[in-house]
Amino acid sequence: MVSEFQCPCHGTMRIQGWKSRTFFHAGTNRDGYWTSKDMVKQLKDDAIPLFEKLHPGFPSFYFTTRIYLIFDQSSNHNAYAPSAKIESRFGLKDKILKSVDERVILPGKYMGLKEERIWKLKGLRTILEEHGLGRWEEFEAKKKHWKTNCGKEANFDHTCCPFHMLAAQPDFVAQKTALHEAVNKAGHLFALYPKYHCETNWIERYWGSAKRIARKECSYTYKALSDNLDGFLDQVSPPDSPPLEIRRYYNRCWRYIHAYNDMNSVTEAFKLVEKFTSRRYRSHHSVTSRSDHN
Ligand SMILES: [Zn+2]
Ligand SMILES: [Zn+2]
Structure with a gap:
């Protein structure tokens, strides 16, 4: 199991081997089970301090003191603390x-x-x-x-x-989930991606891309997968060059979000985004020399 935090500018956040990516070998005879507690630990020990180190000038330069942390829908991310009022x-x-x-x-x-x-x-x-x-x-x-x-x-x-x-x-x-409480306690903002709308969630595209690489390059043994997984993920969000693929995924997700804001139906939104990302539209875009954040 992989749990990872990314920002759109850096992709996987990392400084000299310290990464916002955690591996977990789930199972009773392995690392046990990934729980809400593990998630909160990764948030506090890796995601937030790495974000602060990687974005010099934060918070003053960014005109905000808060990081907007968005999570996948998962039962762990929706878990409540033992002392929660439920x-x-x-x-x-x-x-x-x-x-x-x-x-x-x-x-x-x-x-x-x-x-x-x-x-x-x-x-x-x-x-x-x-x-x-x-x-x-x-x-x-x-x-x-x-x-x-x-x-x-x-x-x-x-x-x-x-x-x-x-x-x-x-x-x-007013009772919040354990993760929501931890994010707010650290002074930041919390949200979950909407259910059943992975097109608005760029990390899904990142996982998808890493899986395609794994399917091509893996020898289909558990050992080979656990030895190479870090490298497969790094191919999508490389350590030594700008994460262009990640930024493209990020921008694509925003296109869906904007399309949903403007349109009424899912079909219309998908058509609009397709039009945006098609080659024809892109070349048209460059002719008018408007900046294209693709
Ligand atoms: Zn960044
Ligand atoms: Zn009742």
């Missing part, structure tokens, strides 16, 4: 926690009853009642039970069930 992690009633691990990874959610030596994860009812919320009495008066999760879309004021009521609380609504 309504689905709570049951209706308080839950007794038996293992020490549970206590360590979920700070701030417990009521420790010292005399009983019992630790509990608060349930929906406790949390809501502590804040004076809930319709428990109203239902009990009717000899009815307020169902934990209505299983439908929330009603207009989120009073349909305890689950939706908790989900609508401002701190639950």
Whole structure:
């Protein structure tokens, strides 16, 4: 598995062997599994410091102090920290926690009853009642039970069930993913590429190009692939010359984004970008001597 950060001017960010590229041999008998924690580590230890070193004058020269970090859609990039406020992690009633691990990874959610030596994860009812919320009495008066999760879309004021009521609380609504929190904490901006629109994501083109090289040059063994993968990727984003291919991918993605901004349909956007990148259009472009950022 490869995890990498690129900028459009440098492609793969690197200084003397230090790269914004990480390899991971996934599997139980290898490096384990790439998690949100690994991603946050790469962001903090490699991507941000490399970006700052490679762009002299940052931040003042760029008129911004913030890096816009955009990530692929992936379950890791959408993972929440263990302490995150996620309504689905709570049951209706308080839950007794038996293992020490549970206590360590979920700070701030417990009521420790010292005399009983019992630790509990608060349930929906406790949390809501502590804040004076809930319709428990109203239902009990009717000899009815307020169902934990209505299983439908929330009603207009989120009073349909305890689950939706908790989900609508401002701190639950504002809960960000672990990666989003890490990027913001470092003072930068976070976004995910839109789902199902890899044409707007230049790193997909980079992976695609490296895969084409791998298919041609690889001997189809795991060892050969892991020995040569770094080199295949370097062929697309070379260490000793400007990353022209990467810049072309970057510009192509922006054409799609602009086309979507102007047009209504996907078909129209694709037609427009094709027209832009076709040879005929390009030569026409150079005749009028307008700058072409291709
Ligand atoms: Zn750069
Ligand atoms: Zn509901």
